[in-house]
Amino acid sequence: xxxxxxxxxxxxxxxxxxxxxxxxxxxxxxxxxxxxxxxxxxxxxxxxxxxxxxxxxxxxxxxxxxxxxxxxxxxxxxxxxxxxxxxxxxxxxxxxxxxxxxxxxxxxxxx
Amino acid sequence: xxxxxxxxxxxxxxxxxxxxxxxxxxxxxxxxxxxxxxxxxxxxxxxxxxxxxxxxxxxxxxxxxxxxxxxxxxxxxxxxxxxxxxxxxxxxxxxxxxxxxxxxxxxxxxxxxxxxxxxxxxxxxxxxxxxxxxxxxxxxxxxxxxxxxxxxxxxxxxxxxxxxxxxxxxxxxxxxxxxxxxxxxxxxxxxxxxxxxxxxxxxxxxxxxxxxxxxxxxxxxxxxxxxxxxxxxxxxxxxxxxxxxxxxxxxxxxxxxxxxxxxxxxxxxxxxxxxxxxxxxxxxxxxxxxxxxxxxxxxxxxxxxxxxxxxxxxxxxxxxxxxxxxxxxxxxxxxxxxxxxxxxxxxxxxxxxxxxxxxxxxxxxxxxxxxxxxxxxxxxxxxxxxxxxxxxxxxxxxxxxxxxxxxxxxxxxxxxxxxxxxxxxxxxxxxxxxxxxxxxxxxxxxxxxxxxxxxxxxxxxxxxxxxxxxxxxxxxxxxxxxxxxxxxxxxxxxxxxxxxxxxxxxxxxxxxxxxxxxxxxxxxxxxxxxxxxxxxxxxxxxxxxxxxxxxxxxxxxxxxxxxxxxxxxxxx
Numbered sequence: 001x002x003x004x005x006x007x008x009x010x011x012x013x014x015x016x017x018x019x020x021x022x023x024x025x026x027x028x029x030x031x032x033x034x035x036x037x038x039x040x041x042x043x044x045x046x047x048x049x050x051x052x053x054x055x056x057x058x059x060x061x062x063x064x065x066x067x068x069x070x071x072x073x074x075x076x077x078x079x080x081x082x083x084x085x086x087x088x089x090x091x092x093x094x095x096x097x098x099x100x101x102x103x104x105x106x107x108x109x110x111x
Numbered sequence: 112x113x114x115x116x117x118x119x120x121x122x123x124x125x126x127x128x129x130x131x132x133x134x135x136x137x138x139x140x141x142x143x144x145x146x147x148x149x150x151x152x153x154x155x156x157x158x159x160x161x162x163x164x165x166x167x168x169x170x171x172x173x174x175x176x177x178x179x180x181x182x183x184x185x186x187x188x189x190x191x192x193x194x195x196x197x198x199x200x201x202x203x204x205x206x207x208x209x210x211x212x213x214x215x216x217x218x219x220x221x222x223x224x225x226x227x228x229x230x231x232x233x234x235x236x237x238x239x240x241x242x243x244x245x246x247x248x249x250x251x252x253x254x255x256x257x258x259x260x261x262x263x264x265x266x267x268x269x270x271x272x273x274x275x276x277x278x279x280x281x282x283x284x285x286x287x288x289x290x291x292x293x294x295x296x297x298x299x300x301x302x303x304x305x306x307x308x309x310x311x312x313x314x315x316x317x318x319x320x321x322x323x324x325x326x327x328x329x330x331x332x333x334x335x336x337x338x339x340x341x342x343x344x345x346x347x348x349x350x351x352x353x354x355x356x357x358x359x360x361x362x363x364x365x366x367x368x369x370x371x372x373x374x375x376x377x378x379x380x381x382x383x384x385x386x387x388x389x390x391x392x393x394x395x396x397x398x399x400x401x402x403x404x405x406x407x408x409x410x411x412x413x414x415x416x417x418x419x420x421x422x423x424x425x426x427x428x429x430x431x432x433x434x435x436x437x438x439x440x441x442x443x444x445x446x447x448x449x450x451x452x453x454x455x456x457x458x459x460x461x462x463x464x465x466x467x468x469x470x471x472x473x474x475x476x477x478x479x480x481x482x483x484x485x486x487x488x489x490x491x492x493x494x495x496x497x498x499x500x501x502x503x504x505x506x507x508x509x510x511x512x513x514x515x516x517x518x519x520x521x522x523x524x525x526x527x528x529x530x531x532x533x534x535x536x537x538x539x540x541x542x543x544x545x546x547x548x549x550x551x552x553x554x555x556x557x558x559x560x561x562x563x564x565x566x567x568x569x570x571x572x573x574x575x576x577x578x579x580x581x582x583x584x585x586x587x588x589x590x591x592x593x594x595x596x597x598x599x600x601x602x603x604x605x606x607x608x609x610x611x612x613x614x615x616x617x618x619x620x621x622x623x624x625x626x627x628x629x630x631x632x633x634x635x636x637x638x639x640x641x642x643x644x645x646x647x648x649x650x651x652x653x654x655x656x657x658x659x660x661x662x663x664x665x666x667x668x669x670x671x672x673x674x675x676x677x678x679x680x681x682x683x
Contacts, residue, residue: 042183042184042253045181045182045184046183046235048178048181048183049178049181049183049258049260050260052177052178052179052181052260053260053262056260056261056264056330056334057264057330057331057334058334058338061334061338072661073664078664079670080667080668080670
């Protein structure tokens with residue numbers, strides 16, 4: 001009985017020590033992950049700035065005209081085509097409607 | 112028995128000991144009691160360091176979430192002169208990386224300070240190179256840098272912030288309380304070598320970032336407005352220009368372009384004249400665009416009807432010993448034609464028929480002489496004198512847009528009132544404020560300021576203003592497939608040297624809305640001192656057309672003929 005108590009006591013000490021060591025190890029891991037998170041957030045912000053700069057309308061227009069040789073649509077060249085039965089609403093259209101109209105006009109042009 | 116000399120020695124030793132202890136005690140009392148407060152403060156100064164932390168500034172986005180201003184952490188380089196042995200050697204290493212002259216760095220590092228900034232907010236690559244050099248006494252910390260990724264786009268509205276992250280101009284200033292991050296001051300301990308001991312858990316206490324703003328502005332519409340304005344200013348060799356595009360039903364600003372532009376990322380070398388938002392800080396005499404206000408007032412008061420006949424006095428009329436001229440020698444014309452042909456004499460007669468008090472009341476109701484209360488800093492109220500200060504010619508002059516100073520924002524707001532059936536909306540730029548977790552803190556809803564004229568009057572004015580574009584002075588503003596309502600304006604500027612109207616300096620403008628039957632846009636185009644032909648109908652109206660057409664296409668607004676096509680397709 002005494003032996004069992006001693007073994008159990010030693011085991012408990014081992015468990016306690018292992019737990020403390022593991023807590024410290026996890027602490028380091030958490031610190032490492034936090035540092036990584038900060039670095040990734042910083043990188044995300046830098047990429048966001050780059051993305052915003054690259055998608056600026058002024059840059060897109062420049063690339064479209066200078067690199068791709070596109071020209072702005074002239075008066076009367078853009079025509080909104082609505083589906084049969086659909087009468088354009090005088091109210092501002094929803095985003096979905098605008099997308100549909102653009103999609104239709106692209107399809108019309110490709111035909 | 113002790114001998115006498117030995118007793119004397121003992122007393123001497125005792126006396127010396129007492130003196131010694133007395134001296135120590137005296138010093139102790141001096142240090143611990145008399146100089147306690149002063150020395151404690153001195154010790155604190157040596158052992159403690161107060162550091163201020165600030166959360167990142169909030170992001171500013173357009174109505175579709177496109178980022179227009181945001182913070183990014185970039186390295187700042189500092190030196191600790193007290194721990195440097197050879198400032199000149201360190202400076203030799205730093206100079207090529209920081210691109211600062213070596214002697215300038217040496218000068219900073221020789222200062223009798225424990226901390227000096229060497230370069231703030233440098234490029235990330237420079238920070239990496241410095242870290243690789245690993246120089247003693249030189250450190251790198253990360254600081255928030257404000258970036259405006261679209262460059263000059265919307266710069267006059269966004270404004271800019273200072274090196275320490277405080278809003279200085281535009282929205283950055285107006286919404287600084289929301290945008291700036293939480294500020295937290297922490298007292299850190301320093302060890303014997305003067306190194307800062309960062310307490311554990313400091314990172315967890317990082318101050319919260321600022322709130323984010325969503326604008327009513329659409330970056331594509333803003334780009335169209337800026338592109339066309341730059342082109343027009345350059346083509347007409349004007350001093351400056353302004354375009355405002357507004358949603359008449361809500362008062363939401365879709366675009367506010369000012370020329371010349373500036374890049375808010377690089378403002379150090381610029382003067383306030385360059386970043387001033389002229390759309391709301393500058394006043395001008397509107398000239399003929401004011402006639403639409405006088406006309407609306409006359410219709411509302413039933414002083415005139417669209418078909419009322421007005422005699423044009425063959426182009427000349429004497430008022431208060433001065434002569435008012437018209438561009439053409441006009442005879443009898445309808446009231447609608449007075450506006451369409453932009454007759455000064457017709458407008459003056461209409462103003463006289465209204466009378467001082469009524470005209471003044473309507474000018475006030477349309478928002479002149481008072482701020483629109485837009486959420487941007489620096490707005491002026493313009494100039495509208497009280498009738499008691501009017502001269503004998505004032506009634507006629509004001510009716511043709513003289514003796515009154517308005518801002519471009521006031522004028523487009525007045526036009527938007529007619530587009531909105533006579534109801535004036537409060538213009539606004541920020542639609543939402545959210546915290547760092549995206550929770551909505553403030554949502555701005557369209558606000559009605561007041562009803563200015565009845566719906567009937569607004570409808571009649573639309574018909575008259577459509578006539579300006581189809582048959583009158585604003586034909587160059589016509590957009591194929593859309594009904595456009597608007598008014599041209601050409602105002603002589605006052606020569607600051609003579610105090611009289613200048614024969615060479617003009618402001619050309621066009622203000623209108625489209626589609627006239629169901630307006631989606633109210634817009635003003637102003638060109639200040641265009642060279643050559645300065646008529647609003649020649650210099651500003653074509654800009655209105657170009658911007659209007661592109662924006663309506665972008666918004667997917669149907670042309671009149673689209674309806675016919677849709678119906679034809681249905682029939683098949």
